[in-house]
Amino acid sequence: MSKMHVSASVNGEPVEFLCEPQQSLLNVLRDELNLTGTKEGCTTGDCGACSVMLDDRLVCSCLTLAAEVQGKSVGTIEGVANGDTLHPIQQALLEHAALQCGVCTPGYVVAIKALLEKNPLPSESEIRYWLAGNLCRCTGYDKIITAVQDVAQQMAKADKNAGEPA
Amino acid sequence: MATVYFPDHLLAYCENQRQVEVHATTYRELVRLLDKRFPGIGRVLSERISVAIDGQICHEPFLEGIGINSEVHFLHPIAAG
Amino acid sequence: MSEAVNFKYIGTRPVRPDGVDKVTGRANYGADANLPGMIHGVVLRSPHAHAIIKKIDLSQVRLLDGIYAAVSGNDFPEVSSGSMGGEGGGDYKDLAANIMARNKVLYHGHAVAAVAARTRELAVEALALIQVEYEILDPVMTLDAAMAEDAAILDESMFTQGVDPKPKYPSNIASRIEFKRGDIEQGFLEADIIVESEFRTPTVHQGYIEPHACLASINEGGQATLWCSTQGHFDVRAASAKVLNMDLCDIKVIPSEIGGGFGGKTVVYQEPVAILLSRISGRPVKMVMDRDEVFRASGPASASHTRVKIGARSDGTLTAMSCWMAFEAGAFKGSAIMPGAMCIFTPYKVANFYIEGFDVVVNKPKVAAYRAPGAPQAMYACESLMDELARKLEMDPLELRLVNAVEEGVQAAYGPKFNAIGFRECLEVAKQHPNYTRALKEGQGRGVAAGFWFNVGMQSSAEVHINENGTVMVIEGNPDIGGSRASMALMAAETLGVPYEKVRVVVADTENAGYTNVTGGSRVTFATGMAVIQAAQDIISQAKQRAAATWELDEDQVDWQNGHAIPMPGVNADVEPLSLARIAANSGRTGGPLLGRASLNAKGAGPGFSVNIAEVAVDRETGKTDVIGFTAIQDAGKAIHPAYVEGQLQGGAAQGIGWALNEEYIYDEKGVMQNAGFLDYRIPVASDLPKIDTHIVEVANTAHPYGVRGVGETPIVAPLAAVANAVRDAIGVRITELPLSPSRVLESIDGA
Structure with a gap:
């Protein structure tokens, strides 16, 4: 079977690639586009290590066909930091020591960002349920939750200050 | 004299003595002396065994120093995790 | 350096x-590396749990394009028997047979053949062309079945070690061990109460979230470079050399970052x-590997069966275990x-004990270390029964443990006398903790349990290089699995x-x-921390020599303080302190670059004790248990980076909670695992857990310059019994088999 030609945007840049019809987005990101920040933990949508944004939706890239992203925009971990500045979520995870082995961390960063865009000040319970699809075997989740609570407060405060007249 | 304590699984090698006194300055010497007293035990005490000298566990004790009043215990080596 | 010290960096949280x-x-x-011309290898795995391989035909697959x-x-060299070291008594011959089956498959998922193809997909398709003829045998899936007299035998050459006289017939019991002290019968006679x-x-x-992954490349001269995710690249080198009959120096292993291991990545597959x-x-x-392969063919930790008996006087003093x-x-x-046997009764002073243990083979993947290997299973049994004893005695369970707790000078059940340990301190903290006394509602329960792990030393090397501007490079050989670069840098x-x-x-x-x-x-x-400290001390001694040479003083006239060489008090020298940066900048004239090093076989690892408090709510309608509070208290000796120590306590707690409530391999009657994925093998997710409170006790280990004990293993030991005891408290019935799944809890409630 001949390969499919797909045009999409990845982290704001236009990208074209060829893929097999059955090939997953995760596979294309990692093996064709060399974006290995997105991790493979299960390929069955259970662990969340491969979380990416597809337009404004958080998806498991292992369950998304690469061909599905034609004309769409894909956001991966590599596009989260702004130039030489870490995103506040990345900074908060570091300061709270919210990662141990770190292999689940890229998925968390993407998932947390999606959460705070929808719900800027989530409760602890909302955070825990939103992140229930992202497995972490090292931390017991405690420091991740604290980091999210902390960064949500910080970002809300920064937004408020930005909104107020100088 | 250092006091050497034998655990259960070594009693067969030391005429069922629970503890003996040995005058040695290193583990190697201690094993040599014990082997004279209990022929055969030297090999057991040189292979895959950890030793605690005054409570400090050493993995491969060979050259470890033994004090005049040291207490020496043997145990299975632990690694893992 | 056990006295109180004001540290500048140790104890901070950078x-x-x-x-x-x-x-x-x-x-x-592990999976993030690629090389030009790279192809993909996949493994054909046994569809049977127990079978003889009659014939393998690779001729068809070898003809396939790509x-x-x-x-x-058959393509691997014969590997002779030889100990791999470690407490499991692993053997290189078995390792080789686990990596690729010879003659017999011993579990569903056992590697039988492997192919390498242009793409992974093509390689997977090609597996279908490999023809294997099996003679299927009865699978032996449980301890009871394996130890039965008429059991099918996995290995006809295995005779139980540790029994006298030597057995006449082969057995699935690989070995029997025994530990005892005192007079066990007399001990039980002295008891007022026996449980x-x-x-x-x-x-x-x-x-672990990251599946096993590697990338190997071997050149025409037979020199291999291996990139892989491992807890120990020197062990990967040794094992690969052994299995392939290669020279160690022909294998270079580069450790990738590692996405979790917990003991499971100390093994080579x-x-x-x-x-x-x-x-x-x-x-x-x-x-x-894909996740299915990880479950079927790597890890796991032993299933266990333990019978325990404890005797005590009416004041709680233990007389026999x-x-x-x-x-x-x-x-x-x-x-x-x-x-497991060495630690089951270790937390307690008891004059009479008897421990008998059996190592038993079954048709499941070969077990690997899992965080404090053996201790969680063993102490789940002991600590559950201690809880029952406290109930019978109508005694506070922490008080019962305090009455019997080991302390400095007491001879441990496993042999030596304890130096300073922090078990009593942990128990006292637990007793005073608000989470131990706060009110619970109907349907809720609280449980406590103690945990213990030996901690180990072993061999480490480190180098410290001083750059020409005085900045510092630490070079060491332990893959960083949970923030250890930070603790090395702090020390x-x-x-x-x-x-x-x-x-x-x-x-x-392995080459650097x-x-x-x-x-x-x-x-x-x-x-390794000790090696880093010693290598840094080597630098200090060199820096003092360089300062002495610069100042035309004797070496013993120079001291080192706050990163500077200064003249010793009383030395009459009109000089400015020399920073490490200044000394490094001038190192060309004083003898060349500063390079410190140390290698050691660390002795004096400090035993790690813990106490956990679990609070649960059990839904009597569904049998589901929610952990609503969890408190982990542990003696770390000294917490170098307290946030990562807390992280170890919390992560171990979460794994232990999963072990207690959800996790288990489920097999069908043919020995095929039915839940080889994260959907059905449910590890705790964020919404399953509460905040996990931690309290770090610091009773310094005098054998380490900064008092470190090590913290990673102990946290998983106590949660199994703590949760089980809390469920017992909530439902009024003792369930003696893990996991405490909703169906099992419901059966117990209904049966009560």
Whole structure:
């Protein structure tokens, strides 16, 4: 079977690639586009290590066909930091020591960002349920939750200050 | 004299003595002396065994120093995790 | 240095040196490396749990376009029997047979053959062309079945070790061990009260998120380079050399970042296969397990069966403790029965004890270390029965433990006398903790349990290089699995007196770091930390020499303080202190670069004790247990980076809670695992857990310059019994088999 030609945007840049019809987005990101920040933990949508944004939706890239992203925009971990500045979520995870082995961390960063865009000040319970699809075997989740609570407060405060007249 | 304590699984090698006194300055010497007293035990005490000298566990004790009043215990080596 | 010390860097919580790469996706893990011309290797796995391999035919698959290599057990050299070291008593011959089956398959998922192809997809398709003829045997799936007299035998050459006289017939019981002290019968006669019960725990998996992955490339001269995710690249080198009959110096192992291990990545599975496929194909070969393979063919931890009996006086003083325990080893001998038996009664002073243990093979994957191997299963049994004893005595369970707790000077059940340990301190903290006394509602319960792990030392190497501007490079050989670069940098900064931010830590490969044992056993911060401290001290001694030469003083006239050489008090020298940066800048004239090093076989690892408080709510309608509060208290000796110590306590608690409530391998009657994925093998997710409160006790380990004990293993030991005791408290019935799944809880409530 001949390969499919797909045009999409990845982290704001236009990208074209060829893929097999059955090939997953995760596979294309990692093996064709060399974006290995997105991790493979299960390929069955259970662990969340491969979380990416597809337009404004958080998806498991292992369950998304690469061909599905034609004309769409894909956001991966590599596009989260702004130039030489870490995103506040990345900074908060570091300061709270919210990662141990770190292999689940890229998925968390993407998932947390999606959460705070929808719900800027989530409760602890909302955070825990939103992140229930992202497995972490090292931390017991405690420091991740604290980091999210902390960064949500910080970002809300920064937004408020930005909104107020100088 | 250092006091050497034998655990259960070594009693067969030391005429069922629970503890003996040995005058040695290193583990190697201690094993040599014990082997004279209990022929055969030297090999057991040189292979895959950890030793605690005054409570400090050493993995491969060979050259470890033994004090005049040291207490020496043997145990299975632990690694893992 | 056990007295109170004001540390400048130790005990602070800076960002880890490798942090930015890990939050941005830049860090490279096992599956993230690629090479030009790379092809992909996959493994054909046994569809049977127990069978004889009559014939393997690779001829068809070798003809397929795009297939570069195909191998089976026949393509590997014969490996003779020899101990791999470690407490499991693993054998290289068994390791080789586990990597690729020879003659017999011993579990569903056992590797039978492997192929390397242009793409992974093509390789997977090609597996269908491999023809294997099996003679199917009865699977032996439980301890009871394996130990039965008429059991099918996994290995006809296995005769039980440790029984006298030597047995006449082969057995699935690989070995029997025994520990005893005092007079056990007399001990029970002295008891006012005796409790006994038996407990079972299931097969569970370490559940690291990153599957095993490697990339091997071998050149025409037979020199191999292996990139892989491992807890110990020197062990990967040794195992690969052994299995492939290669010279150690022909294998270079580069450790990738590691996505979790918990003991499960101390073992080699596909690395030698990748090297062999690379040799045959002349190309780099990448192999990545999928999750299904991880469950079926790597890890897991032993299922266990333990009968315990405890006798005590009416004031709670223990008079006798005895147990019979059996651990599944999986397909090959070597469970963690030895450390399990050595620690089951260790927290308590008891004059009379008797411990009998069995290492038993079954048709499941060969077990691997899992965090404090053997201890969780063993202490789940002991600590559950201690809870029952407290109930019978109508005594506070912490008080019962305080009455019997081991302390400095007491002879441990496993042999030596304890130096300073923090068990009593942990119990006292628990007693005073608000989470121990707050009111619970109807349907809720609280349980406590103690945990213990030996902690280990072993061999480590470290180098400290001083750059020409005085900044510091630490070079060591332990893959950083949970923030150890940060603790190494903190200890180097503290020792040298230079800011943490000026220290970089490199985890170097087998050609660039001195030999170092695995990241495991809670040994890295203790033993490798000690090597780093000694290498830094080596730098200080050199820096003092250089300052003495600069000042035309004798070396013993120079002191080192706050990162500067200064004249000793009383030395009459009109000189300015020399910083490490100044000394480094001038090192060309004083003898060349500053390079410190140390290698050691660390002795004096400090035992780690813990106490956990679990609070649960049990839904009597569904049988579901929610953990609503969890408190982990542990003696760390000294917490170098307290946030990562807390992280170890919390992570171990979560794994232990999963072990207690959800996790288990479920097999069908043919020995096929039914839940080999994260959907059905449910590890705790964020919404399953509460905040996990921590309290770090610090009773310094006098054998370490900064008092470190090591913390990684102990946290998983106590949660099993703490949760089980809390469920017992909530429902009024004791369930003696894990996991405490909703159906099992419901049955117990209904049966009560």
